[in-house]
Structure formats: structure tokens, C-alpha cells
Amino acid sequence: MILRGGVFIPRFDARGNPAARGDFDFQGMIGRSPVGQDEPARLLFFGFGQMQPDADNRITLDSRRTDRWGIPIPHIVCRMQPEDKDLLARQEETFLETVNGAGGEVEFLGSPRGIREWGRGAYPEADPLSRFLFRRFFARVMVMGAAIHESGGARMGEDPANSVLNGWGQCWDVLNLYVTDASAFAGSGVSGTTLTVMAQTVRACRHLARSG
Template sequence: TLPDGIYAKPASLTPAEQIFKQAVENRWPERHVVSWRYIAPDADRMPRPLREAKATGELTIRYDAVVRRITTDEKTGRATGAEYIDRNTGAVSTARAATVVLSASPIESVRLLLNSVSAKHPDGLGNSSGALGRYFMDQLPCLAFGSFSKAKGWAPDDSAPTDPFYNPSGGIFIPRFEEGDAARGDFDYQGSVGRAPIFGDRDARLAFFGFGRMLPYADNRITLDVRRRDAWNIPVPHIRCVMQEEEQALLRKQEETLIAIIKQVGGDLEFIGSPTGLKEMGKGAFPEADAFSRFMFRKWFRKTMCMGAAIHETGGARMGENRQASVLNPYNQVWDSPNLIVTDASAFPGSGIAGTTLTVMALTIRACRNLVDQYRTGRL
């Protein structure tokens, strides 16, 4: 649902967000404030493609199955299936397949590939280049809370029916930087204005979360911790994701830009914070809270607003045009085992500045179609 996205259904803005949108676009005509996202609840709690696959009678779903590694052929090195542990009994089983699709999210997919050691893959499956686990990224996070004096009160969003399992979706996406803007592609902001319940006719509350671009560094990586294992005796991942000077500077610019936007359209910030620290303004963070709650907020903020807070992790099994510098080919196939594809955000060579889900979905469809076509035509 980024700008120019095609929405499944209309997504509404609150009255306060409409005022905020007009104020921003009057001040910066090149920046377009749009609705953030529309998420309709699914009563079946099952995605439509899975429902359709299940309806064919050819889909087997294994519940309580903790995958330990991808199995491979000792002679060819190609993937033969997945070895998994029954979560309740501890029994080890193997699901065999002619082709394998791995999409377990970046950290877990990389962990499984690193744990899939064999004679053909001594350093992990897909690691002949040495790039497996490397170039891991998350987006640069910042968080800001405050109020918006040009709007009063709050309003619920009835764009989507109530979902019993999730909070209401919606909000605004700001700003859309045009090609002439020096910050285009560096960061964006998602947030809300006038959605938080408040008493009386007070200024509307606002909240924004910023997402900034992180560059890929070989030393930012996922490795296996040989000293620590999980409940199923599988090595846990060790994660290194450290900002460099480029990211430090970009994060400062990301915060400064958000502060300027909010101030110049009539907003008042209480705080803005990121992995660089917490900056309080005016009466400070949550001025109406009790002293102990404010103390705990300040104490724990830096521990929670750290790298990883964006939860848009990418990289670790990057795609590329040659096998010497990447794990996957341009169609998400593992160079060392082409009947195995990895289609989650571990395939990304860059971090981007927005949520990864729609891109992951598109890559998965594209990669699966290519895999099936190669298999049917005997090229795999």
C-alpha cells in the first residue's frame, strides 16, 4: 500500500489526519500524505492461496513440526526435503520432495541453511560463496509521540470490520518524496493522528514511526551459536546488526526531518527517540503519566528502541547475478542447489525503507512459477 498502490478497499483517514494531510501538502506540494494500509480480517485465519491448495486434496499440512535442516543428496548436493522434529514427542521425521521452497523469515531461513551441513556443503547449504548469513540488515527506526493543535479529540477508523485478534489497521504514510527531493529513498514515516482515545476536546494525539535505509555490510551477519541450543537442540542464531557512520548520519537526518514536518504544521512533540537515544521536548514524554511510569519508560527506551526494533529485517541469503558474491540467483534459486528456492526477505540485497511483505509475496510467486516451469520442462 505504498503510494500508487492498488487498494483492495477504501482506506479512510481520520478527520485529524485529513487536516494534517492538507497542512503537509500545502507546505510541501511535492510530498503526498496517503493512507497507510487496509487490513481486512480473515474469519478463516487462513490465506486464500492456502485454502485453494487445501481444496485440491493434494496439500498435506504438518502441524507442530519444527524444521531442523534441509536435507540434500550426498552425490549431487541438491535438496531432497526437510528434516523436522515433532514439537510434542521429539520424534525426528523427513519430508521428501523434488523441489523445496524455504520462506521462514530471514533469521530462521539463514539458520536452517547454516545448519544444513553435509559433505557437499561443509559450511552450510548455499554457502560456497561465503556470503550466507552476511549482509544482514534492518531498517533504521525512530519513534515520536506528541499532539496536533489543529485538530481536537479522536475518531475510530471503520474502514475495516473489527478483528478480534488485532488492533484496528490504518493510519497515514508520510511523506512521499519526489525525484527532486534529496531524501528520496532514504527514509519514510508511518503514523497516525487523532486515533488514540482521549478525554474531552483536547488536542489530537499523534504518533510516528520512521524507517530508514541501512547499507549492507559483510560484518553484519547471522551465525550459529555453537554454545547455545534451543528446546529442540538446534543451535540458536547469533545476530550482529551494527550501524556505521553512514547510518548514524542518516538517522540524525531522519529525526530532524520528522521534527521539522511536525513543528511546521502545528504539531507539538513530547519526544523522539531512536538507537541514538531519547530526546524529550516541552513537558517531556507522556507528561500525564505518573513519575514511576515515566522513569521506567526512560530507563527501558534505549533497550527496546535498538537495531531490530523496525522488525523489517532483510539480507543474509542475498540474490545476485554471479555465484561468487551471492547465495541465490536472480530467481531466488540457491546457486549450489537450484531445486531449492529461498523467497523471504533474506533474499534482499538492500534494506529498503518500507514493509517487505508485498515484495516478498511478489518474489515468491515469481520464483515458484520459474521453479515449476523448469521442473516441468526438465531443466531442473
């Protein structure tokens, strides 16, 4: 029998400092599979941090490369800034403090900063070759975009000089074009954008209906 449950741990500050809230959280699952019934439960956690918007992160059309139909492909520039790296470091240390402080034992921690291992290390039941390949190619896998909750690229704003869409998700340059996916947001916080995208889509459709 496989027993699993979802885990969501929001970021909070014991002193009630609002500036420390909402910058990251932990999500994951806990269960007794694949370990035996009398063995300790295994936990799998994922951290989600809030990357800050940056004007240098952008999407443009590649001037040299095209797809099979001859259309220029998107060229994405997205780099972590010092404040993002600092947040990631705090997130890692909070993760270790949370799990170890609750009596658990962290076997490995992986992020764009690399892999750290303790005890039996990462995936101890796997064969040596698989463990080697996991470590060898981890840096190519753990990159921005791995969590597929990207935001930005066609953000909303009040000025066409620094935004693609107006406050309704309507394109400044193409008035009959509305963009209602997560590209309209400058950031996503630490939660998935799905419900906000749905709400924004309804809002944009109502605006379009009134405008027509």
C-alpha cells in the same frame, strides 16, 4: 468514539533531487483518542530509514550454542555504520521540522540515539514509575529489529561467492531449495517487504515449475 487515521509522509526534496528521495519516510496515526473532544489531536509517528547493506552484517551458525534439539542457533551480527547514523540524525531533524513547522508540538522523540523530550515529555498521563521505567529501559527496546522488517541474511546475487541465492531465489548450493522471504533482499528501502515477498514467491514458483 475513537477516530483514527493512518499517516504516510514520503521523503521528498523540494528541488527535485532524486538522491534525496527514498532514504526515509514517516508513518503513523492521528486521532482524538485518548484526549477529550475539545483538546488538540494527538499524533504518533514512526520513522523508517533505509539501512545500507554492509558485508560485515551477517548471520552464521553459532559454534558453541545449540537449541533444545542440538541444532546450532543463528548468530546475528548487525551494526549501524556511520552513513546509517548520519541518516538517522537527518531523519530526526526532518521530523522536528515537519511537525513543529506545521504548528504541532513534539513531546518526545526516541531512537537508537536516545530520547529527547519537550514540554510535558513522554507519556505525561502515565504514573511516575511507568515513565521512569520507560526511560530506563528504552535503550534495550529501541534496537534494530524492533520494527520487524528485517532484510538480508540470504541475499540474491549473480555470483555464489558473494550471495546465497541466484536471481530466482534458488540456493546456489542446494538447487531444490528456494528462499522467498525478505532475507533474499539486500535491503528493504523504507516500506514493508510483504508485497515484494509475495511477488517474488510467485516468480520463484513459476521458475521451479518450468525447471521441473
